[in-house]
Amino acid sequence: MDSDASLGSSRASSPEVDDLFLHPRKGSGFSAAVSSSTMSDSPAELSAELRNAMAMAAAAGDKLGAFKAAAAAAAAAVAKKDKKQMSENELQQLRLKINSRERKRMHDLNIAMDGLREVMPYAHGPSVRKLSKIATLLLARNYILMLTNSLEEMKRLVSEIYGGHHHHAAAAAAAAAAYHPSACGGMTHATPLPGHPVGHPVHHPLLPPTAATLATTGISAVRAPPPPPPPPAPPSSHPVSHGLLKSPSPGSAPLGGGFPHWSGMPCPCSMCQVPSAAHHHVSGSSLSRLTSDSK
């Protein structure tokens, strides 16, 4: 059953809506959502209390305040009466208010999801399809696992190297622990990073190979074309093509979507989950459930 609010509403991923939530703030409440330009549920008819409250706040030159006051007035009005005694109009107002809140909640969730996408090591760009939510979550999980494993490995190597020199070992371990996440957070290792051994045979496994990394990996036949380039073939990938590995455009490799199966990197798809023993209990059924529930 379609409510009035759902009619004519555009997709909320539209920029003007996102702009409204660029600075999500605790306590902004549904007022921000109500002010959305996509809101088709702007009250057609307002109760007397609602109109009075909005008029008062508007007179004060505070649009958000107007809606907050309106919401408060609506809530107060609703509280006065039993729900059974609420008029059609009041019930609709309440429903719209709840819808707006839910909409804002989902928008905030999407903002968080975008924030997660931004720090995920995959090719960003206008020509690159945005990671789906499920892919973002799976990739994030595997990225974390990979970084954790890298850190552990680094610590192990450092302790081996500096095993006999405790004062150096501690400092080196601390340095190792410190550099990698931040460095990889930058996502591009155009030049060798401190701690990344020169000639390290693999570039960042989650990144499309750059010219520099290709050079170090010995893949010299592939040149990186000017942006937006369809990235060259990954050092190693399995030919699986499934729902989570969509290419951005016909004819481009899965890699073009910034979402390849990189050799040595955890794939975000459920098909390729090879959880570490420490996280074994997390994956398996929960991940399969996650993917199956995504519908």
Place this chain on the structure above:
DNA sequence: TAGGCCATCTGGTCCT
């Protein structure tokens, strides 16, 4: 055209 992904609405449940 089917399937994937998404936004939105809605009712229920839990928490403060």
Place this chain on the structure above:
DNA sequence: AGGACCAGATGGCCTA
């Protein structure tokens, strides 16, 4: 009581 959270239903958009 009100808000947050959740899941199911629905419909739109896009792509293969």
